[in-house]
Amino acid sequence: MIKRLRILLLGEQDTAEQTSPADERQSVIAALLVQAAMMDGHFDDTERRTIEELLVSEFALERTDVTSLIDDASQAVEQSSQLFGFTRRADAQLDHDGRIRLIEMLWLVVYSDGVVHDFEASLMRRIAGLLHVTDREMALARQRVTT
Numbered sequence: 001m002i003k004r005l006r007i008l009l010l011g012e013q014d015t016a017e018q019t020s021p022a023d024e025r026q027s028v029i030a031a032l033l034v035q036a037a038m039m040d041g042h043f044d045d046t047e048r049r050t051i052e053e054l055l056v057s058e059f060a061l062e063r064t065d066v067t068s069l070i071d072d073a074s075q076a077v078e079q080s081s082q083l084f085g086f087t088r089r090a091d092a093q094l095d096h097d098g099r100i101r102l103i104e105m106l107w108l109v110v111y112s113d114g115v116v117h118d119f120e121a122s123l124m125r126r127i128a129g130l131l132h133v134t135d136r137e138m139a140l141a142r143q144r145v146t147t
Helices: 002-010 021-038 045-059 063-079 084-093 096-112 118-130 135-146
Strands: none
Touching: 021 045, 021 063, 021 084, 021 096, 021 118, 045 063, 045 096, 084 096, 084 118, 096 118, 096 135, 118 135
C-alpha cells in the first residue's frame, strides 16, 4: 500500500501499479486526516482512534486495513513537503459534497485532542481554499461537528 501512496501522493511513477478511484480516494483522505493530526506536532492515540473510526465508517474497511492505511499515510505525509499534492488529488476525486464531508472529517480530527492549535486552524483554512470550499461552508462544517 505504501507504494500506491507514494505513486499517488509523491508523484512517483510505476506503470505496473494501477490504482482504482476508490483506493485513491481512501489514500488521499487518510493522508489529509493524518496531516491534520500531525500539524500540532503530536499524533496521539486519541487522534489516531478518531482517524480509524472515520475511515472505518466512511469506507467500511476492516481494522487491519485501516491500520495499514494510516501507517502508510503517516509515512507519506512525513516524506512530503507539499500540501498541494494531497489536496489536488482530493479535489479531483471528490464532488463538492464530498469535499465538504472531508472538511467535516478534518475538523473531527482537529478537535479530537480537545485543543485547536493555531497551526491546525491555519491548515484548515488552506485546505478549504485548495478544495474550493467557501469560508461559510467551512464554518458550517465546523459547527456541525462541534455541536
